[in-house]
Amino acid sequence: MSRPTLGNIEQILQALEQEGYIADREIATAIYLSIELHKPLLVEGAAGVGKTEIAKVMSQALGTDLIRLQCYEGLDVSTALYEWNYPKQMLRIRLEEGTDRTVEEKEQTIFSEAFLLRRPLLQAITHHRAPVLLVDEIDRADVEFESFLLEVLSDWQVTIPEIGTIRARHIPYVVLTSNRTRELSDALRRRCLYLWIDYPSFEKELRIVLRKVPGISQQLAEQIAAFMHLVRRLDLQKVPGVAETLDWSLALLRLHRDHLDRTSVEETIGCLFKHHEDQRLVRGPWLDAALAAIHEAQRDGEGLARALNRIERTLKA
Amino acid sequence: MRRPDLGDLTAHVVAFGRALREHGVLCGPGEIADALRALERVDVLDPEQFRLALRTTLVHGHHDLRVFDALFPLYWSPFPPVSSSQEDGEDGPAQEAASEKGQLSMERWADAEETEGEQEVPGYSALEVLARKDFSTFTDRELEEIGKLVVAIARRIATRMSRRMQRARHSHRLDLRRTMRLHLRWGGDLPELAFKRRRVRKTRLVLLCDVSGSMDIYSRFLIQFVYALQEAVGNVESFVFSTSLTRVTPALRSRTLREALDRLSRTVPNWSGGTRIGASLMQFLEGWRHLLDPRTVVVILSDGWDTGDVEILHRAMREIRARSGRVIWLNPLLGSPGYQPLTRGMQTALPFVDVFAAAHNLESLRELERTLAARVRRTGRRE
Numbered sequence: 178m179s180r181p182t183l184g185n186i187e188q189i190l191q192a193l194e195q196e197g198y199i200a201d202r203e204i205a206t207a208i209y210l211s212i213e214l215h216k217p218l219l220v221e222g223a224a225g226v227g228k229t230e231i232a233k234v235m236s237q238a239l240g241t242d243l244i245r246l247q248c249y250e251g252l253d254v255s256t257a258l259y260e261w262n263y264p265k266q267m268l269r270i271r272l273e274e275g276t277d278r279t280v281e282e283k284e285q286t287i288f289s290e291a292f293l294l295r296r297p298l299l300q301a302i303t304h305h306r307a308p309v310l311l312v313d314e315i316d317r318a319d320v321e322f323e324s325f326l327l328e329v330l331s332d333w334q335v336t337i338p339e340i341g342t343i344r345a346r347h348i349p350y351v352v353l354t355s356n357r358t359r360e361l362s363d364a365l366r367r368r369c370l371y372l373w374i375d376y377p378s379f380e381k382e383l384r385i386v387l388r389k390v391p392g393i394s395q396q397l398a399e400q401i402a403a404f405m406h407l408v409r410r411l412d413l414q415k416v417p418g419v420a421e422t423l424d425w426s427l428a429l430l431r432l433h434r435d436h437l438d439r440t441s442v443e444e445t446i447g448c449l450f451k452h453h454e455d456q457r458l459v460r461g462p463w464l465d466a467a468l469a470a471i472h473e474a475q476r477d478g479e480g481l482a483r484a485l486n487r488i489e490r491t492l493k494a
Numbered sequence: 495m496r497r498p499d500l501g502d503l504t505a506h507v508v509a510f511g512r513a514l515r516e517h518g519v520l521c522g523p524g525e526i527a528d529a530l531r532a533l534e535r536v537d538v539l540d541p542e543q544f545r546l547a548l549r550t551t552l553v554h555g556h557h558d559l560r561v562f563d564a565l566f567p568l569y570w571s572p573f574p575p576v577s578s579s580q581e582d583g584e585d586g587p588a589q590e591a592a593s594e595k596g597q598l599s600m601e602r603w604a605d606a607e608e609t610e611g612e613q614e615v616p617g618y619s620a621l622e623v624l625a626r627k628d629f630s631t632f633t634d635r636e637l638e639e640i641g642k643l644v645v646a647i648a649r650r651i652a653t654r655m656s657r658r659m660q661r662a663r664h665s666h667r668l669d670l671r672r673t674m675r676l677h678l679r680w681g682g683d684l685p686e687l688a689f690k691r692r693r694v695r696k697t698r699l700v701l702l703c704d705v706s707g708s709m710d711i712y713s714r715f716l717i718q719f720v721y722a723l724q725e726a727v728g729n730v731e732s733f734v735f736s737t738s739l740t741r742v743t744p745a746l747r748s749r750t751l752r753e754a755l756d757r758l759s760r761t762v763p764n765w766s767g768g769t770r771i772g773a774s775l776m777q778f779l780e781g782w783r784h785l786l787d788p789r790t791v792v793v794i795l796s797d798g799w800d801t802g803d804v805e806i807l808h809r810a811m812r813e814i815r816a817r818s819g820r821v822i823w824l825n826p827l828l829g830s831p832g833y834q835p836l837t838r839g840m841q842t843a844l845p846f847v848d849v850f851a852a853a854h855n856l857e858s859l860r861e862l863e864r865t866l867a868a869r870v871r872r873t874g875r876r877e
Contacts, residue, residue: 186536186543206536206546213535214528214551221556255671266674287674316784357556357784363520366554370528373556412809414816 180307180347182212183238192238198230199377199385207372208235217330217351219366222374224356225418232311232352239350242308246297248318254325258335260294261287288339298329299343307347316355320362327365377419379406379482385419390426396475400437401426403471403481403488408459410489414452424448437468466492503538504530510569511552517565519558525551544570557781698729700785700818702778704796705762706736706769719795721746721754731785734762735774741782771800771839772807779813786817793822794847800839807842815846824862828852 183189186202186209193200193208200208208231211218220228236243246257266287273283295303301310315323329335333345353369355361377385383402386393405422417425425448434441442464450456470491474484507529514521532547545566553562701720717734724730724746732743740762748754775794786792792814800807815821823843827833828851835844844850851862 202542203546203549206543207550210532210535210547210550214531216528219554261671261674263674358787360784363554367520367522367524369554370550371554372550373559 180212180215180350181239181241183209183235185209189238193234196234196237197388198227198234199381199388201381204231204372204374207370211352211370212350214370215348217353217369218372219353219355219361219369220372220374221355221357223376223416223418225420226374226376227419228354228374229311229313232309232313232354235350235352236309239309241306241350242304243311244297244301244304244308244349245311245313248312248314248316248322250317250319252318252322254322256296257322257326258296258298258329259337260296262292262294266292284339290340293337293340298326299335301349302329302333302335302345302347303343304347304349308349310349310351312351312353314356315353315365316358316361323362323365327362327368330365330368376409376416379403379485382406382419382422386422386426389423390430393426393430394435397429397435397437398426399475399481400471401429403474403485404437404442404467406485407467407471407489407492408449410492411455411458411463413450413455413458415450415455417449421449437471439464439468442468463492503533506569507533507548510548510565513565513569514552514558514561517561519552519561520554521552525554528552698731698785698787698790699723700782700790700792701730701732702739702775702792702794702796703732703734704736704769704771704794705734706799717755717758718751721751723793731782733778733782734758735769735771735777737768737770737773739774739777739781768801769796769799769839770802771796771798771843772802772804772810775810775814776806779810783813783817786814788819790818791820791822792818793824794843795824795826797825797827798823798835798837798840798843800837800842804838804842807839811843811846820848821846822849822851823847824851826852 183192186205189205189209190200190202193205207218207220210216218231220231222228232245233243269287269292270283273286293299297310301308312326315326318326330351333348334342336342353365376382379402382405383398386398386401387395390398401422405417409416425445428445428448429437429441432441432444443460446456446459450459467488470484470488471481474481474488508526511521511526511529528551529548532551533544536543536547538544538547548566549559549562553559701723703717703720705717720732720742724732724743730743731741732746733739733741742758742762745757745761746754748757811821825835825840828835835841835850
């Protein structure tokens with residue numbers, strides 16, 4: 178069974194970077210070990226920190242296909258693994274109505290691979306080369322499904338009663354993500370390597386903005402990253418993630434803003450905050466204080482990264 | 495990449511794994527093996543790679559990361575300790591004086607027991623309870639009676655939730671696979687349709703029980719309620735709090751109540767201390783937020799005497815309400831004649847509470863059961 182790798186941690190960092198994913202060593206190490214040790218990678222963290230992205234860039238970097246299983250409440254085996262192609266079966270039964278084949282023979286025909294619809298899990302283990310299997314938001318699936326998945330991830334084979342056991346041709350690279358809406362079982366956790374992704378640091382977010390929003394000025398990008406860093410410390414209903422940062426940056430660019438001020442923030446506030454209460458909180462006196470502190474630190478050439486902790490304390494007081 | 499001999503390292507990794515385990519991290523031989531395999535594949539002389547290799551393999555959850563980060567520098571001191579980012583100088587758990595307690599209902603508990611005949615009522619002073627957490631004065635008969643009631647209440651809470659969830663979606667779905675088989679059997683047109691039913695989903699209960707000084711006279715009673723609830727419904731997570739929060743689910747999983755009480759009195763710090771409901775609920779949200787979803791019923795057992803910050807309580811209640819399916823607040827004081835939920839804490843919390851009920855004696859639990867039963871019927875008819 179062939180399973181290409183991505184090289185060492187340094188090379189993975191580069192490969193991810195090439196695919197437009199700004200990773201740190203922690204993420205690169207987790208991906209590296211997941212590939213090397215042939216273990217699924219469980220990625221947890223708040224919404225919008227780039228968990229799902231990991232599987233996507235992994236598949237691109239590995240030059241293999243991405244097979245995605247989106248989990249939701251009520252997801253069952255027939256949606257995740259396989260389903261019979263009922264219309265096709267029905268048609269076959271009709272066609273064979275005149276023949277004198279026995280029921281058993283007919284049954285054998287219509288419950289064969291030709292009538293099988295492969296769903297993501299089955300696709301993943303029968304793929305012609307090891308794909309990246311993304312099991313997205315596993316916490317949304319039911320506990321029963323979780324145990325079923327655990328079985329597949331342990332044995333790399335599935336049994337279809339009418340056909341028999343199908344063994345994996347290649348063991349996929351597996352990435353599971355969870356938003357922690359419910360606790361996952363210890364058994365599943367222990368099958369996996371674990372990666373927690375936090376909101377990015379100022380430096381990392383700055384790099385992401387500069388990389389993903391071409392044409393943005395260094396000054397504005399720094400202000401945005403600093404603003405995001407500070408605003409996430411507020412008591413918000415919904416903390417904006419990196420996706421929101423990028424939306425916001427693009428919006429500001431479109432509006433030809435080259436720096437943050439009250440007007441530009443108010444005009445674009447919908448990009449960041451999707452709750453009325455959050456918007457109100459941000460629009461309050463906090464906004465002026467935060468903007469003033471950011472501008473001041475930038476003017477003094479102090480370096481925003483270093484000033485942030487101080488600003489945070491002042492804002493709190 | 496350098497791959498030196500890992501021989502002497504192995505023992506250290508094993509010891510480190512044991513330390514993690516002692517601090518509650520699920521870390522067995524499998525994890526150790528993974529860690530060693532991982533170390534073979536990274537540059538172990540690079541402190542960062544070394545740390546990340548262990549961190550990725552030995553830990554499986556966010557809670558455990560904190561344990562790992564705290565222990566790592568202690569065990570691998572040659573490596574410079576990782577700067578633990580921003581550790582705010584928040585005020586520590588200030589030991590607060592126990593607030594005055596509402597003893598009013600003590601007598602009422604005694605009153606309610608009268609219906610049971612001339613059975614002896616455990617009379618004890620608040621002082622004695624403060625001195626020693628002795629739960630053993632319950633008679634077996636009381637335990638049994640309360641246990642039965644509590645089971646009924648727990649089921650009530652649980653089924654109500656699952657019913658609502660069930661109605662919200664199609665409870666029947668065509669089972670095409672079985673239909674097709676039937677079809678084959680009969681050869682012709684569809685003779686009958688096979689259905690499959692979704693399994694009824696179980697509700698999760700989260701119990702947060704106040705064991706602070708002001709709750710003293712009820713605590714042992716409430717703990718019993720919590721224990722029985724945990725027995726009746728499979729999926730229960732229990733916590734007790736006063737100035738801080740402790741998860742007691744494992745302790746309550748003991749075979750008998752007595753055993754559970756025993757383990758509890760040994761494991762819970764701050765028993766009978768002051769109350770900081772807001773801070774405790776926040777602590778719950780920080781560590782256990784993921785337990786809350788629309789199928790979770792949160793039951794808070796407290797008198798609402800809060801000596802902490804009301805603002806924090808407000809935030810905590812708002813979030814708990816937003817994330818969970820139902821919030822039930824059981825207040826033992828509610829049974830006292832003329833009691834009005836006027837304490838600041840109670841006032842703050844009430845807007846976020848779906849059911850506000852008494853829980854100071856057997857009678858009030860019966861009442862609660864009736865309330866919940868009535869609600870089920872009412873909603874049932876309306877739809």
